[in-house]
Amino acid sequence: xxxxxxxxxxxxxxxxxxxKSTLADRLLEATGAVAERDMREQLLDTMDIERERGITxxxxxxxxxxxxxxxxxxxxxxIDTPGHVDFSYEVSRSLAACEGALLLVxxxxxxxxxxxxxxxxxxxxxxxxIPVVNKIDLPSAEPERVAAELxxxxxxxxxxxxxVSAKSGSGIPDLLEVIVKRLPPPSGRxxxxxxxxxxxxxxxxxxxxxxSIRVVDGAIAKGEHVRFMATDLADAADEIGVLQPEALQVxxxxxxxxxxxxxxxxxxxxxxxxxxxxxxxxxxTEGLPGYQEPKPMVFSGLFPTDxxxxxxxxxxLDKLRLNDSSLVxxxxxxxxxxxxxxxxxxxxxxxxxxxxxxxxEYDLDLVATAPSVEYEAHLTDGSTVRVRSPQDLPDAQVxxxxxxxxxxxxxxxxxxxxxxxxxxxxxxxxxxxxxxxxTPERVELHYEVPLAEIVFDFFDQLKSRTRGYASMDYxxxxxxxxDLVRVNILLNGVPVDAFSSIxxxxxxxxxxxxxxxxxxxxxPRQLFDVPVQAAVGSRIIARETIKAQRKDVTAKCYGGxxxxxxKLLERQKExxxxxxxxxxxxxxxxxxxxxxxxxx
Amino acid sequence: MSDRSVAVDEAAGERxxxxxxxxxxxxCPYCDFAVVDLEEEPAVVDRYVDALATEIALEPEWxxxxxxxxxGGTPSVLAAGQIERVLEALSARFGIAPGAEVSIEANxxxxxxxxxxxxxxxxxxxxxxxxxxxxxxxxxxLGRNHDPRMAVAAVENSSSAGYENVNVDLIFGTPGESVAxxxxxxxxxxxxxxxxxxxxxLTVERGTALSRAIRAGSPAPDxxxxxxxxxxxxxxxxxxxxxxxxxxxxxxxxxCRYNLTTWAQGEYLGFGLGAHGHxxxxxxxxxxxxxxxxxxxxxKRRPEAGREQLDPWARDKERVFLGLRRRDGVRAGRAGxxxxxxxxxxxxxxxxxxxxxxxRLVVLEPLLTDAVAxxxxxxxxxxxx
Ligand SMILES: Nc1nc2c(ncn2[C@@H]2O[C@H](COP(=O)(O)OP(=O)(O)O)[C@@H](O)[C@H]2O)c(=O)[nH]1
Ligand code: SF4
Ligand SMILES: [Mg+2]
Numbered sequence: 001x002x003x004x005x006x007x008x009x010x011x012x013x014x015x016x017x018x019x020k021s022t023l024a025d026r027l028l029e030a031t032g033a034v035a036e037r038d039m040r041e042q043l044l045d046t047m048d049i050e051r052e053r054g055i056t057x058x059x060x061x062x063x064x065x066x067x068x069x070x071x072x073x074x075x076x077x078x079i080d081t082p083g084h085v086d087f088s089y090e091v092s093r094s095l096a097a098c099e100g101a102l103l104l105v106x107x108x109x110x111x112x113x114x115x116x117x118x119x120x121x122x123x124x125x126x127x128x129x130i131p132v133v134n135k136i137d138l139p140s141a142e143p144e145r146v147a148a149e150l151x152x153x154x155x156x157x158x159x160x161x162x163x164v165s166a167k168s169g170s171g172i173p174d175l176l177e178v179i180v181k182r183l184p185p186p187s188g189r190x191x192x193x194x195x196x197x198x199x200x201x202x203x204x205x206x207x208x209x210x211x212s213i214r215v216v217d218g219a220i221a222k223g224e225h226v227r228f229m230a231t232d233l234a235d236a237a238d239e240i241g242v243l244q245p246e247a248l249q250v251x252x253x254x255x256x257x258x259x260x261x262x263x264x265x266x267x268x269x270x271x272x273x274x275x276x277x278x279x280x281x282x283x284x285t286e287g288l289p290g291y292q293e294p295k296p297m298v299f300s301g302l303f304p305t306d307x308x309x310x311x312x313x314x315x316x317l318d319k320l321r322l323n324d325s326s327l328v329x330x331x332x333x334x335x336x337x338x339x340x341x342x343x344x345x346x347x348x349x350x351x352x353x354x355x356x357x358x359x360x361e362y363d364l365d366l367v368a369t370a371p372s373v374e375y376e377a378h379l380t381d382g383s384t385v386r387v388r389s390p391q392d393l394p395d396a397q398v399x400x401x402x403x404x405x406x407x408x409x410x411x412x413x414x415x416x417x418x419x420x421x422x423x424x425x426x427x428x429x430x431x432x433x434x435x436x437x438x439t440p441e442r443v444e445l446h447y448e449v450p451l452a453e454i455v456f457d458f459f460d461q462l463k464s465r466t467r468g469y470a471s472m473d474y475x476x477x478x479x480x481x482x483d484l485v486r487v488n489i490l491l492n493g494v495p496v497d498a499f500s501s502i503x504x505x506x507x508x509x510x511x512x513x514x515x516x517x518x519x520x521x522x523x524p525r526q527l528f529d530v531p532v533q534a535a536v537g538s539r540i541i542a543r544e545t546i547k548a549q550r551k552d553v554t555a556k557c558y559g560g561x562x563x564x565x566x567k568l569l570e571r572q573k574e575x576x577x578x579x580x581x582x583x584x585x586x587x588x589x590x591x592x593x594x595x596x597x598x599x600x
Numbered sequence: 601m602s603d604r605s606v607a608v609d610e611a612a613g614e615r616x617x618x619x620x621x622x623x624x625x626x627x628c629p630y631c632d633f634a635v636v637d638l639e640e641e642p643a644v645v646d647r648y649v650d651a652l653a654t655e656i657a658l659e660p661e662w663x664x665x666x667x668x669x670x671x672g673g674t675p676s677v678l679a680a681g682q683i684e685r686v687l688e689a690l691s692a693r694f695g696i697a698p699g700a701e702v703s704i705e706a707n708x709x710x711x712x713x714x715x716x717x718x719x720x721x722x723x724x725x726x727x728x729x730x731x732x733x734x735x736x737x738x739x740x741x742l743g744r745n746h747d748p749r750m751a752v753a754a755v756e757n758s759s760s761a762g763y764e765n766v767n768v769d770l771i772f773g774t775p776g777e778s779v780a781x782x783x784x785x786x787x788x789x790x791x792x793x794x795x796x797x798x799x800x801x802l803t804v805e806r807g808t809a810l811s812r813a814i815r816a817g818s819p820a821p822d823x824x825x826x827x828x829x830x831x832x833x834x835x836x837x838x839x840x841x842x843x844x845x846x847x848x849x850x851x852x853x854x855x856c857r858y859n860l861t862t863w864a865q866g867e868y869l870g871f872g873l874g875a876h877g878h879x880x881x882x883x884x885x886x887x888x889x890x891x892x893x894x895x896x897x898x899x900k901r902r903p904e905a906g907r908e909q910l911d912p913w914a915r916d917k918e919r920v921f922l923g924l925r926r927r928d929g930v931r932a933g934r935a936g937x938x939x940x941x942x943x944x945x946x947x948x949x950x951x952x953x954x955x956x957x958x959x960r961l962v963v964l965e966p967l968l969t970d971a972v973a974x975x976x977x978x979x980x981x982x983x984x985x
Binding site: 525527528547549550551552553554555556557558559560561562563566569570572573576584 | 616618620669671800801802803823824826827830846847858859861862863868870874875876878883885908918921922925947948951953966967968969970971973974975977978
């Protein structure tokens, strides 16, 4: 159909909020892919949550037809990428479908951690990179300084930097020309067995699994039999098409083109993103280099506040997973919280998004236990157990030691905050790595920090201590031995599972103290004194007492009062029925929930 | 158990009447009774007394009454002649048994020597004085119209007028009241030699000025403070005053018969605005709006706002719930036995909160009575056999 020389496949990569979605909108408009009257803001961000939070969590591909100044019509395939650290694996798989990338930077903010992390990913993937400075309309814009920062990373000269305002549209025509001129066209073998990369997939209720594909070699035609090489699954290509951005069916996709593929496959789990699609009759001998499956890094228990909602939660998770294969979960029972699921997430944002979607789209009311990472427990017999929940930690008698995941953290900060940042990292048990001055005013810092220290409030702390100026990104590192203990919280001597936590030895006291104080305030007084204790093994490290209830009687019960008093007592009892018994102690579900929510 | 508990159970067989006199000089901030502001409606009192007489006449006949309680509001604002009309109406319709208790609630500022004496002559033989505290600051916080001197005078006026039984009504736990102030109040009441003492923890009722103030940030009564003061009270009272109900103490034989009837699930008639009655197993309550009350009586209709009749099991649970407020406890019966055999019952027994003595279920920790009552009321009926 089209000749590879008139195709450009590219992504926009940027730190969050630097204007990627807005720029995509402008490109769609400028090429007439959408008429201006149909333009909704951030057209490519389809999910409600994305729209509201302004984050892109699913890669989208759209095909633009562009009439260039040279009189030729080019096909531009814009592959949108997510802009948050939790989803960096999605960035790399989007990049694998491209030859080039626009590295977009906010003219008022400058290079940030994700700008850099994404730039490195693009460089590693061998992409041609066009530096673009956005938001030049802002009064606080410093396009020259920012351009200099970009060149410091990418090399090249000021003339290579394109300046735009995605908001006003200024600079967009130039940018389109630069895309055509500077980005290389695909260079696949046209006469060869089909090799197409699956760079995304999602589940559609009516059509089954829809794969986003990039044809690398050969071509794919509607109706032909294809084979997914890694899974060895063969099926007919029932439908192929392109997104403009609405779906348009085509008869075939040629070498270098990007589009979608629908086969008879109905189960999302059967399709592996990164797999290679080939012709079932004339298969390629070798698949394309794939990429790593994302691994969950953060774990948390999700429990419906209403125990009867467990099945609905399961159904909702099953549905979410159809479009989010990185979400993992298995049933978990908690004495305090009842039945729920231990869920694994790519990171904290992912966790938040999943929870919010469950609550909003599925109308569930959930409580989440404190996030945990995956520890490795080394046993005295030489074996290793992976621990995703504090309850799973083996007993001290058989436990030799524990290692925990570290991450490589990159932080970019104005140089005046270097000391503050170092202090924060040290408090979080981080180790200093390299330090590079991007410019005299801005520094790139590298650390290795236990993931567990990052997942709580590290990001918020970093932001607040640097007045919002620092940015960060992280990638998985290795496991290292650490001095970790499990703190158990005991109510009247009975452990309350939802509050156990694996923490560094030096943090144990602080955690235990905070938890027992919190619970003392939240749990109503009982008929007897209730000790609330924090313990490491058999050693009590903090204790509070919920004093026995002293007064539970209405002062007066006169003749005119009997029915009303009786009904009042009956209503109060109804309220108590919703209490959970922890041993002999009655605890309102709300107390557990509030204790867990205080962290938020 | 003493013989008294049996005597006290017999109150279940007595017949009582409650007459509600809704008028007050002004509403106290903690009060949620059916109250009519006397300053706003002075002319209505006579009409109301007429209505009471009519309502009494509308009630089907009964046998002579053992206990009459004129409550409020503030019955002491009525003139002797008005009280007389009410008592005459009761006597004409039902008769008043010889030796019956005829009790009136009075605010100290109304309880002059002459008023006390004229009511005594009409046959009123017990007075319950709304003293609340002998501390002027506490009285002011409670929004009361009297001062400590008037309270002392009211007790003395009662004795000199020849009342057989005088009750001093106290409230403890008012925010700002110290433990010392409370002890002082108790000591004064004891010195005055009252035969009967009621001491109520200040309770925040919904919809009152007090509850609004607390929501707006004023200090609320505190559980520990209330419990401390209750315990001080129990320690301080002389042995002649027997603790016979959660909030009531009396010399032997001077217990309030009307209240005993209530707690024994006995029957009583209720007349007046918002009054409740319990007769033939049915609980009835009157309307709480004065205009509605007056107009229905004047049209010779009973001013009923609602009624309730419980099934036998619920009724037995109600019996235990009420009886548990008495320090002598309550005959266990079906509901009491069911509690004793329940998981909750065992928990209370282990914690030393309840005991079963000679077939009577007794709450040993009166301050935890509601915890037990709640479990009683929630019991499912045990299957027969
Ligand atoms: N003033 C100005 N604001 C812009 C420009 N481009 C984007 N924005 C705003 O920056 C914010 C983030 O943009 P968005 O496209 O959602 O960023 P993304 O997170 O990279 O997708 C939004 O409020 C946009 O309206 C621009 O050129 N000028
Ligand atoms: S005097 Fe008694 S009835 Fe009247 S408002 Fe005060 S507390 Fe209520
Ligand atoms: Mg976006």
